[in-house]
Amino acid sequence: MQNGTYIDLTMSYHYRLVGGSLAINNPHTKQDIGTYQCLATNSFGTILSRKAKLQFAYLGHFETKTRSTVSVREGQGVVLLCGPPPHYGGIVFSSEFFPSISWKRSDGHPLGWKIKHYKSKAVLEIPDFQQEDEGSYECTAGNIRGRNIAKGQLIIYALPQWDIKIQNAYLSLYDNLFWECKASGKPSPSYSWLKNGQPFVPEERIQIENGTLTVTMLNMSDSGLYQCVAENKYDTIYTNAELRVIAAAPDFSKNPVKQISIAQVGGEVTIECKPNASPKAVINRIKGTNILQQNKRVFMLEDGSLKIYNITKTDAGAYICIAMNQFGIARNSGTLIVKERTVITVPPSKMDVTVGESIVLPCQVSHDLSTDVVFTWSFNGDVIDFTRGVNHFERIGGESVGDLMIRNIQLHYSGKYVCMVQTTIDSLSATGDVIVRGKSIKEYNFPVVVPTHVNGGGGSCSKLVITWESVPEELQNGEGFGYIIMFQPLGSTTWMKVVVASVETSKYVYRNESITPLSPFEVKVGVYNNESEGILSSISIVYLGEDEPQSPLHGTGIQEGYLVLYWTDDSKETAASKVSINGNVTAKNITGLKANTLYFATVRAYNTGGTGPPSAPVNITTKKSPNITWTVTNSKICLNWEHVKTMENESEVLGYNIFYRQHRQSKTHILETNNTSAELLVPFEEDYLIEIRTVRDGGDGSSSEEIKITKMSNLSSQATKSSELVVHVVTIGVMILRCILASSAL
Structure with missing residues (x-):
């Protein structure tokens, strides 16, 4: 076909068909230029090839008309245009004053490493053009007479390429066909379908949507060669497949029923019946002279198979499978043998x-x-x-x-x-x-016990610490008792053996500075006495020791936690209080601090190898706590306090819990209130210890210092004492630790 029109090869000597190739004798520009396609046909259908375009290269003459004279002042630049003559195909320009040429990207990005230049840099080549190569490019040409700049925009496009192709389909009569083809390209390609080289038009049974084709209730006329066509402005591509609609009577030749099936009493068995048939055959089963019916033990599966559960001896025998459709009937049989269970x-x-x-x-x-x-x-x-x-x-x-x-x-x-x-x-x-x-000790004296709880690990760098549970004297079976320790790096085949003569020891330390910290070792421990050696324990995995942390927060190996030290301005760091934090926790609440007091704190990381260096100390002053006042009678304590104001990072105070107990007594009473005052009805015969604690969304918050109210001889007295509510101290404590962690991380 030329430009969509069939070429009659019998009417012109100008065209010849050589095999599957088209030969054109003495081609002419006006007659032969255009788009060509090849149609291939056999008994199964027709397919259409992709398009091939025929162009003619030529170069015409320059115009003979004399150019006008160009006048220019001395020292000024001038451009003499060289308009090419009519042409098709690439052309090359030359000049007496050939300029030096350079290239760059207008957006400031450097030219890629894969860039190549040709013809004195007049040609810029970008192999394997990718998305990142898209953009504006500048060419600068200059010689002794001046310089000029030309700009161009490169926009990426992509020819269509198949992501999903259609495959041959051999389906039964009345089946449904679903084909999907998918192509990538820029711009995105559009799709169309051909059947036997002709456009495929949707109808009631046929649906075409983008790259999908659905045909329901297939009939024989649907057989043929199909093509999915993907096309954008730059190219057209094809993917081909055959649809063959099959209509045939049932046939067991390729998939006969299994001749002998063996099952046990009480078991289950599946006897398949899967003949080739188009359309799908209706399956019936016969045993002896009776048609099988489904029951609690016998089931007919959708694929035609027979399933029998809880088999008995009476199920043994020949089973006939009968398959039937509108084109014919076929039968095949197999025998079931039932055997006793083992x-x-x-x-x-x-x-x-x-x-x-x-x-x-x-x-x-x-x-x-x-x-x-x-x-x-x-x-x-x-x-x-x-x-x-x-x-x-x-x-x-x-x-x-x-x-x-x-x-x-x-x-x-x-x-x-x-x-x-x-x-x-x-x-x-x-x-x-x-x-x-073993025999009694009198007859048989070598040790029979195996050491238990073989483990170890930890310790400092380059040390392998092996531990076990020591064997009591009554199980040693004689004099000269000791332990045999065997170990090797995981994956090695050479065991190292050490004998420890001490009866009471339960640990052995091996040191090797050439092995990487935390390397795994296989370890086993046995025993011996003067008579012989005993049995070794099963293998345990123990890890070599690791380096202690080298910075406050970032250690080597497995970091286990942090140690927080804090102290007041009037005490020494050596007398600091300590708080241990397990795991990778970056904040810690510290309670029980004094109000309106300057504190210092540091953080140290630790692991099994030891404790690392401290961070630089940070300091902060806890806030002054609110006042608490009370009035005492012989049967009542009246309390008043200031409402606790929350900070931005704290939840709202919902109320207060008052904890009170007699001095030297462990039983504590609790009074709940939403106010900032309370009355405690108590027999005032002993000193009382009182603590006020805030209540928040998550439960109890921080508390005041414990107040001690001593018994009074008179009926009433009044005192005022300043005591802190730790809610502010807790908040400040958290700020101290976060400052330490943040500064250490920097």
Whole structure:
């Protein structure tokens, strides 16, 4: 096709078809210029190729008309334009005064590293043009006569490229077709569809939306070659696929029913029936001469399969699958064989034996006589290989017996033994524990106990600290008792061994400065005496010590927390109070501070390697606390205090709780009030301790200092005392810590 019109190759010698290629003899500009497409057709349909454009390159002559004279004053610049003649294709200019040329981006960004120049920098090439290369560019040309600047804008565009292509579809009659094609490009491409080379028009069964095609209730006429076309202003691309609508009678040749299915009594089985059929076949089942019906045990699945639960011996027999559609009928059959279940009748049991004895662990089964049984034993998770000639283990018994004999049993054969039974249709297992005990001390004196709680870690840098629980004297089994420590870096194959002769010790420290802090080690600990060595413990993972923190907040290794020290101006830092904070916490409330007092505070990070250096001290003065006044009689205490004003970062005070108790008594009474005064009805025979605490959204807030009111001899007296409410002190305490953390972080 040329420009959408079919080319008649029989009517002109000008065109020839060579294979699938079009040859044009002596092409002419006016006759042959345009867009060409190739149509390919076979028995399944027709597809249309992408477009190919034919252009002719040419270069005409300069105009012969004489140019007007150009006058210019001395010292001024002048431009003589060189308008090219009519042409198509690239052209090259030259001049007697060829200028020096430079390039830059108008937006100030540097030219990319991939930029290339050609023809004395007259040509700027940008390989692999990307989004970041888009923008305005300037070309500056200059020679001894002057300079000139030209600007140009580069805008990125992209040819269409397929993200999702359509694939061949082979569907049954009356099925639904859904195809999606998707392409990327700039500008975004538009989509259209072709069937056998012709535009595909939507109708009642056919929906086309952007790059999707949906055809419902397929019929034979829908078969053909389809193309999805994606197009923008720069290119057009195609993706092709065949739709073949199949209409066929049921056929079991490629997917026959399984000839023999084996199941156990009480089990379940699925017998598949999946013939090829277009459209989908209706499935019926026959056993013997009866059509199967669904019930509580028998189900017909949507895919045509038969599912039977809780199988009995009566379910055995031949099952016929009948498949039918409007094009024909087919049948295929298979046989179900039902066997007895395998049951372990005599499982291994727990046994408690003495070193040197020989024992038998039973494992006997009942099973279907037509089924072979295989017995396998494992010890502490490892399969026992009887073919390697292991002296202590032997399997005894007949076809239905898998007993295990252990001859001359030793201490290290204590553990879990599992008998595993395998048949062609099922598998099961049973477990028995064996405890092997040593002989009495008089007969058998080497140690049998294994150290427990093997652990360790911590300590300073380059130290591996290993700990365990020491063994009491009654379990040492003789003189010369000590410990064997074995350790190696995780992943190594060479164990290091150390003997510790001390009976009471429960720790060993290994030092190696060449190993990275916090490196993991495998560790195990055993015992020995004058007779022999005992059994080693299981492997534990212990980490090498780490460096102590090198700054107040940022340490090496695993940081465990912070230590806050604070003191008053009239005391020394050595007598400072301490608060320990676990975890990565960046603020701490400090309560119990004195009102209107200057405090200093520092923060130190700590980990298992120790405590790091302190931060620079910061100072702040707690605020003066409100006044509390009281009046005393022989049966009543009247309290008055100033309302607590909250700061910006504090929640509102909702009320007050008054805690009071007799001196030297632990029982405390609580009075709740929303006012700033209260009366306490108490028998005033002893001194009283009183504390006033604010109430906020989250519960109790901060409190005043504890007030001690002594018993009076007269009926009434009045005193006024100044005491702080810690709400301000708490707030200031938080500010101190945050200042420290912020300044340290800087």
